[in-house]
Amino acid sequence: MSTTTAVDRAALQDKAFAVARTVTDPEMPMLTLEDLGVLRAVEVDERGHVIVSITPTYTGCPAMATMRDDLVRSLQDAGLPGATVRVSLTPAWSSDWITERGRRSLAEHGLSAPGRAPARNGPVALSLMPTRREIACPRCGSAHTELTSEFGPTACKALYRCTSCLEPFEHVKEI
Amino acid sequence: MTDHVEPASHPAPDPSDAHGSVYDGLLGGDPSHWAFGTDFEDPLAGVDTTIPEGVDARDLATYCLMLADDALIASQRLSQWTSRAPDLEEDIALANIALDLLGQARLLLARAAAADPTLVPALPEGSPVPPEDALAFFRESGEFRNVRLVETDNGDFAVTIVKLLVLATARLALLERLASSSDHVLAAVAAKGVKELTYHRDYAGRWFLTLARGTEESRRRLEAALAVVWPLQAELFATHEVERRVAAAGVGVDPATTADDVAVVLAQVFAVSGVEQPTQAALAGVQGRQGRDGLHTEALSLLLAEMQVVARAHPMGRW
Numbered sequence: 001m002s003t004t005t006a007v008d009r010a011a012l013q014d015k016a017f018a019v020a021r022t023v024t025d026p027e028m029p030m031l032t033l034e035d036l037g038v039l040r041a042v043e044v045d046e047r048g049h050v051i052v053s054i055t056p057t058y059t060g061c062p063a064m065a066t067m068r069d070d071l072v073r074s075l076q077d078a079g080l081p082g083a084t085v086r087v088s089l090t091p092a093w094s095s096d097w098i099t100e101r102g103r104r105s106l107a108e109h110g111l112s113a114p115g116r117a118p119a120r121n122g123p124v125a126l127s128l129m130p131t132r133r134e135i136a137c138p139r140c141g142s143a144h145t146e147l148t149s150e151f152g153p154t155a156c157k158a159l160y161r162c163t164s165c166l167e168p169f170e171h172v173k174e175i
Numbered sequence: 176m177t178d179h180v181e182p183a184s185h186p187a188p189d190p191s192d193a194h195g196s197v198y199d200g201l202l203g204g205d206p207s208h209w210a211f212g213t214d215f216e217d218p219l220a221g222v223d224t225t226i227p228e229g230v231d232a233r234d235l236a237t238y239c240l241m242l243a244d245d246a247l248i249a250s251q252r253l254s255q256w257t258s259r260a261p262d263l264e265e266d267i268a269l270a271n272i273a274l275d276l277l278g279q280a281r282l283l284l285a286r287a288a289a290a291d292p293t294l295v296p297a298l299p300e301g302s303p304v305p306p307e308d309a310l311a312f313f314r315e316s317g318e319f320r321n322v323r324l325v326e327t328d329n330g331d332f333a334v335t336i337v338k339l340l341v342l343a344t345a346r347l348a349l350l351e352r353l354a355s356s357s358d359h360v361l362a363a364v365a366a367k368g369v370k371e372l373t374y375h376r377d378y379a380g381r382w383f384l385t386l387a388r389g390t391e392e393s394r395r396r397l398e399a400a401l402a403v404v405w406p407l408q409a410e411l412f413a414t415h416e417v418e419r420r421v422a423a424a425g426v427g428v429d430p431a432t433t434a435d436d437v438a439v440v441l442a443q444v445f446a447v448s449g450v451e452q453p454t455q456a457a458l459a460g461v462q463g464r465q466g467r468d469g470l471h472t473e474a475l476s477l478l479l480a481e482m483q484v485v486a487r488a489h490p491m492g493r494w
């Protein structure tokens with residue numbers, strides 16, 4: 001491949017980013033990887049090769065490989081074959097990185113969006129009482145909700161129940 | 176290093192195959208969707224794995240194995256609760272915690288392999304097994320560096336909770352310090368791990384309190400569990416020679432330096448729960464050797480036999 005000029009690279013980078021930002025999370029398909037805060041960078045090297053960096057939400061996130069495959073395939077379909085997907089481990093993902101659009105999308109699909117992630121100064125404090133959150137039911141809007149389980153079907157979600165409409169729902173945890 | 180196009184890890188069945196399959200229509204001819212959870216060929220792809228100055232590569236790799244094996248074996252044990260926990264919520268909680276620990280183990284094993292490839296068991300020519308899997312599935316029990324606490328049987332729910340409380344408290348204290356390691360991978364794994372260990376410890380602490388203040392029977396079981404688990408906790412804070420050297424190099428953490436902080440947290444849980452500080456003596460090593468030296472109980476051999484059997488039967492297998 002001939003050396004890509006700076007102008008070409010910038011155009012290529014724009015194009016690659018436009019594609020990468022449309023790829024959705026395999027487990028929460030109402031969210032793009034960009035809205036989830038998992039898409040960290042889209043770069044183009046001097047040979048015109050696309051390099052995408054993603055970060056896991058949780059260390060054991062089993063969806064990373066699917067995200068990688070989805071990114072590579074989407075870029076290939078858009079005429080950008082052979083993209084490299086890299087893992088970015090630092091800084092560690094925070095639920096604060098979920099965008100406003102992402103939060104609206106979660107709510108529209110019946111999921112409760114996370115509040116602010118806990119800030120930490122000094123040693124991590126032990127908490128022996130159940131986690132308390134002020135959460136409104138994403139279906140009926142009632143503030144009367146109760147925690148069913150701090151752990152849910154994926155690492156990033158807790159289970160709640162609305163005591164007004166009685167519907168169960170998932171809450172994306174603050175981390 | 177040359178760039179390469181990622182090969183599909185899971186070839187889809189040929190749709191033109193006369194026999195076909197009921198799943199053909201679901202595939203849409205896209206091999207990348209054949210199996211959910213295909214492996215990332217290199218979990219550290221793009222991560223800076225340069226070995227920091229002043230540390231021996233073998234020491235760094237061995238230290239990574241210690242941290243990885245604690246997580247891997249604890250994860251395997253916790254997974255054994257799947258489908259048999261006291262209720263569905265705890266089943267899911269323990270599986271979630273096991274998954275976090277497995278993720279930490281995978282990165283740490285990959286880091287160990289990158290630091291010193293000579294530690295990775297040899298596999299047949301052309302085997303697609305990645306180095307972190309070779310370390311997990313093809314080492315003998317004597318090559319595992321985990322503390323004995325994590326390998327012992329789950330016992331009843333109380334034993335599992337006490338083991339998890341001790342492990343999570345000690346590991347959290349360690350990773351909080353390790354986040355400033357001069358090794359980029361260890362620092363990143365630690366910083367992320369702190370967030371996860373925080374709720375592992377809270378989960379175990381809450382159940383400890385609940386069992387202690389619950390019924391006579393739950394209290395009896397909790398006290399019995401403490402007596403079983405306590406002799407195993409001291410090993411977490413016994414400094415191994417490798418730990419001493421990596422700590423001196425600014426890469427690792429001497430676990431003895433975390434002992435006081437861990438004791439304070441555990442004392443807090445005991446006080447709130449109205450449980451007396453246990454006094455059982457530490458489980459002895461054999462001729463000075465403990466889990467970090469590769470000296471283990473029979474429980475590890477049995478656990479490994481189950482965990483490794485399929486991988487060992489198919490060293491050329493793709494998953």
